[in-house]
Every structure is written in C-alpha cells, then in structure tokens.
Amino acid sequence: MSSNGTTSAKESPAKGKASALPRANGGRTNDVRDAHARHRERASSEGPLEYPIIDATPAEEQASVARSTHASVSHEEVSFEDVSRAKYRIMDGVQVTACELSHNLSAMTEMELYFKREYQLRTGSFKERGARNALKLLSAAQREKGVIAASAGNHALGLAYHGQDLGIPVTLVMPVFAPLTKVENCRSFGANVIISGAHIGESMVVAKEIAEKQGLQYINGYNDAAIIAGQGTAGLEILEQVPDVDAIIVPVGGGGLIAGVSLAVKTIQKNVQIIGVESVACPSFSEAMKAGHPVPVEVTSTLADGLAVPTVGATAFHVARSRVNKMIQVREKDVAIAVLRLLEMEKAIVEGSGACGLAALLANYLPELKGKKVVCLLCGGNIDLPVIGRVIERGLAADGRLVRFVVSVSDRPGGIAQLTTLIARVGASVKDIHHERAWQESDVMSVQIKCVVETRSRAHAEELRQALVEAGYPLKWGLDPNPPVIL
Numbered sequence: 001m002s003s004n005g006t007t008s009a010k011e012s013p014a015k016g017k018a019s020a021l022p023r024a025n026g027g028r029t030n031d032v033r034d035a036h037a038r039h040r041e042r043a044s045s046e047g048p049l050e051y052p053i054i055d056a057t058p059a060e061e062q063a064s065v066a067r068s069t070h071a072s073v074s075h076e077e078v079s080f081e082d083v084s085r086a087k088y089r090i091m092d093g094v095q096v097t098a099c100e101l102s103h104n105l106s107a108m109t110e111m112e113l114y115f116k117r118e119y120q121l122r123t124g125s126f127k128e129r130g131a132r133n134a135l136k137l138l139s140a141a142q143r144e145k146g147v148i149a150a151s152a153g154n155h156a157l158g159l160a161y162h163g164q165d166l167g168i169p170v171t172l173v174m175p176v177f178a179p180l181t182k183v184e185n186c187r188s189f190g191a192n193v194i195i196s197g198a199h200i201g202e203s204m205v206v207a208k209e210i211a212e213k214q215g216l217q218y219i220n221g222y223n224d225a226a227i228i229a230g231q232g233t234a235g236l237e238i239l240e241q242v243p244d245v246d247a248i249i250v251p252v253g254g255g256g257l258i259a260g261v262s263l264a265v266k267t268i269q270k271n272v273q274i275i276g277v278e279s280v281a282c283p284s285f286s287e288a289m290k291a292g293h294p295v296p297v298e299v300t301s302t303l304a305d306g307l308a309v310p311t312v313g314a315t316a317f318h319v320a321r322s323r324v325n326k327m328i329q330v331r332e333k334d335v336a337i338a339v340l341r342l343l344e345m346e347k348a349i350v351e352g353s354g355a356c357g358l359a360a361l362l363a364n365y366l367p368e369l370k371g372k373k374v375v376c377l378l379c380g381g382n383i384d385l386p387v388i389g390r391v392i393e394r395g396l397a398a399d400g401r402l403v404r405f406v407v408s409v410s411d412r413p414g415g416i417a418q419l420t421t422l423i424a425r426v427g428a429s430v431k432d433i434h435h436e437r438a439w440q441e442s443d444v445m446s447v448q449i450k451c452v453v454e455t456r457s458r459a460h461a462e463e464l465r466q467a468l469v470e471a472g473y474p475l476k477w478g479l480d481p482n483p484p485v486i487l
C-alpha cells in the first residue's frame with residue numbers, strides 16, 4: 001500500500017480526536033503502540049454502536065506495528081494505480097452506475113443524499129467490478145484452466161457472469177443454505193456449481209482443496225488485491241459524479257469494498273469522510289480495529305447476510321484501516337426500515353446488506369452529517385421474494401405501522417363487531433384477529449381479542465390506542481398477541 005492516501009490528523013475533519021496521536025519523532029513505535037491503546041480505550045467507552053477511527057500513523061509504520069504485534073497476518077499490497085488501471089480494464093463489461101440525488105430521503109435525513117445504485121448492475125451488485133478485474137488479470141494459462149471461489153451469493157454471480165463473458169471456466173462452491181435462485185442464476189451463466197459446506201467457511205475449505213488438485217486459481221471475494229482494486233472503481237466514479245462530496249457511506253463485510261473505495265477516494269480527496277457500516281450481528285471490522293488486526297467474531301443470523309463475514313480480510317484491513325474515519329453498527333430493525341423506505345420512496349429493491357448505509361442514516365447514528373453532501377452506496381439488490389415479504393412486515397412493525405394489542409370485549413353478540421367498527425372508524429386495517437375464551441382470567445362473560453392492525457404511521461397507531469382507551473376497553477398495547485400458553 002502506498003502511504004499517499006493515509007488520513008492525517010490535520011486532514012481529518014475529526015481533528016480533535018486525532019490530535020492526540022503521535023507525529024514524526026524518534027522512539028516512534030512505542031508512541032504509536034500507546035496511541036493505538038488509547039484509541040482502543042476511547043472506542044470501547046463510546047458504546048457498542050459506533051467506533052470512530054482516526055489514525056495519523058503513516059502506513060509503513062502501521063505495517064511494522066502490525067507485523068510486530070501479529071506476525072502471522074500476511075497481506076498483499078494494493079495501490080491507487082491498481083484501482084485506476086482497474087477502471088479502464090473493466091469498462092468494457094461493467095457499466096457506470098448512476099449516482100443520483102434522492103429528493104425524498106434527503107428531506108427525511110436533512111442532508112443532500114445521493115445513492116450510488118450498484119444494485120442496477122447486470123448481476124445485481126458491485127461484486128462484478130472486482131470479479132471482472134480479477135478475471136482479466138489472469139495469465140493465459142490460468143484463463144484456460146479457470147477459477148474457483150466459495151460464495152453464497154453476489155461474488156459467485158459476478159464471477160459466473162463475467163467468466164462466461166470472457167470465456168473463462170468458473171467453478172463455484174456454494175454452501176447448502178445458498179438461495180436456490182442464486183444457485184440457478186450461477187448455473188444459467190454456465191458456472192460449474194458444487195453445493196458443499198454447512199457454512200461458507202466449510203465451502204471455502206472444499207474450494208481450496210479443489211483449487212489445489214485441479215490447478216484452478218482461487219479468487220477470494222473480498223481479500224484478493226485484484227478484487228479490492230476492482231471495487232475501488234466505485235469510489236472513482238463517485239468522485240466524478242459528486243465531486244464535492246463530504247462523506248461516503250460503505251457497507252462492510254469482508255472489507256473489500258471499503259478498502260477499494262477508501263483507497264481510491266482518500267488518494268484523490270483526503271478530506272472526504274469514509275464511514276463504514278456493519279451489522280451488530282457481525283462486527284468483524286470494528287473488532288479488527290480494536291485488536292489492530294483481523295480477529296474472528298461470533299456471527300448471528302442477520303438480514304444483512306452479505307456482510308456476515310466472521311473475519312475481515314487481512315489485505316482489505318491493511319488497506320482500509322488508516323482510511324476509514326468511522327465505523328457504525330446497525331441493528332436488524334434499522335436494516336428492515338431502510339429496505340422498506342427504499343421500496344416505498346425510491347421504488348428500489350435493495351437487499352439488507354446493500355441498505356445498511358441508509359439504515360445508519362435513518363436511525364440517526366450519524367447526526368454530524370446533517371446539512372452535508374453524502375453518498376450512500378446501495379451495493380446489492382439480490383433479495384429473495386419470500387425474504388422481501390418478511391422484511392416488509394418487520395419494517396412496518398419497526399416503523400410503528402403494524403401494531404399488535406390484546407383487548408377484552410363482551411362475549412355477547414356484537415362485542416367483536418363493536419371493536420372492529422371502532423378500528424375501522426379510526427381508519428386502521430385489521431390484518432389478524434384471534435379470540436380466546438378458555439384462558440381468560442377475569443369476567444366469564446368477556447372474551448380476549450388479539451389483534452394485529454395496520455396503520456398509516458406511528459401517530460396514527462397512537463390515535464387508535466387512545467380511541468380504544470377512551471372507549472373503555474381493557475387494553476394491553478404492543479404485546480405479543482400469541483405468547484406461549486402457560487397451563
């Protein structure tokens with residue numbers, strides 16, 4: 001990595017925090033270690049949702065500290081020149097994606113918000129950039145033999161499509177949980193798909209064994225230098241499309257995208273803030289920042305499945321660590337609301353991983369960006385239809401537009417009709433209704449009604465609650481209408 005893109009305390013917009021870091025002097029390595037320790041302490045006191053990273057350490061020095069503290073992590077070098085060459089290399093097969101102002105969501109977030117629409121690429125994600133770059137860099141002999149990768153989704157699709165386009169055989173090892181549509185799409189692009197592994201880690205082991213035996217080139221979807229350089233081309237496009245951008249928000253999984261984008265952007269415009277967003281279900285980049293090197297984290301199931309990489313790539317981390325200004329972690333309900341808003345307000349189908357940047361903005365985790373010019377990468381749109389259905393429901397619930405409650409009504413004829421008439425009068429719509437007699441604890445002449453109701457907004461839901469209270473219904477608002485029955 002060249003040192004020309006390293007964020008310095010002077011250049012960083014968050015000057016105050018960076019100023020404690022050491023400048024050039026003798027005995028520097030100890031100072032640097034102390035600074036890293038202070039930096040980690042500061043981060044852990046700032047709570048779990050945010051990890052600001054401002055590092056003034058020159059890149060060479062960081063590498064030497066990393067070597068001395070964690071000698072086993074090896075990484076490749078990636079330069080700005082690699083990214084700019086990639087831009088020309090892939091332009092014959094990867095279209096430039098739009099980067100447009102969103103009027104509605106700018107108003108909602110109180111910033112000038114642009115969306116870089118990576119989900120509009122042929123296979124639905126930015127992964128095509130790195131895939132085409134890596135394929136075109138193969139030697140003639142490697143092109144003939146072909147490549148192999150382990151992936152459950154977007155990297156697999158990018159490789160399969162561009163492999164077919166360039167006449168390079170592609171073998172993909174996909175875990176058993178890989179969505180059928182993705183498996184079938186990869187096959188339709190001519191890839192040899194092998195289903196093996198309970199999770200992506202197991203698929204990777206299988207893929208590497210096959211690579212060894214058959215002499216295929218293994219292509220890691222976030223850590224190969226050619227992949228990172230390819231992903232960086234999205235950063236170059238953003239600077240052309242929104243030259244005076246203040247901040248770019250990038251979802252982070254294995255770290256390839258943020259590594260490439262931060263390298264490209266910080267080399268040209270050092271004062272642009274690069275903000276990474278990951279899921280709380282897999283905070284692997286934040287943990288790597290705390291440790292100073294990639295560390296494995298426990299992963300729980302998440303809507304942002306493309307970001308569920310337990311250990312960030314060593315090369316990706318090496319490239320990105322000094323160029324990322326801040327890391328944010330978003331929760332499941334934040335992601336669901338972002339997917340919902342994109343559907344409703346942008347008519348855009350974006351998968352959970354691709355919507356995490358907007359999730360951070362909508363949840364107001366980045367209030368300092370208000371009034372600024374911000375580009376948010378919408379990196380992928382490969383979401384299964386059944387999942388969209390579930391995400392919409394979760395988004396509506398998180399948004400206060402799907403509410404549940406339990407009321408007691410008279411068990412005489414007309415009791416339930418009175419309740420539903422009240423709900424209709426307020427303008428809400430009943431989605432689910434269930435009545436329960438046997439476990440009713442009080443009055444034998446009353447019946448418990450469990451309702452799920454759709455409203456226009458949180459305020460509208462509150463209007464319904466007040467109407468129910470005013471009408472004298474004993475009400476348990478917001479409770480699970482189907483709690484486990486205790487006998």
Ligand SMILES: Cc1ncc(COP(=O)(O)O)c(C=O)c1O
Nearest residue numbers: 252253254255256257306379380
């Ligand atoms: C839609 C989407 N967004 C973001 C990412 C994160 O990219 P990276 O693994 O390079 O950090 C992925 C990774 O697969 C993805 O599929």
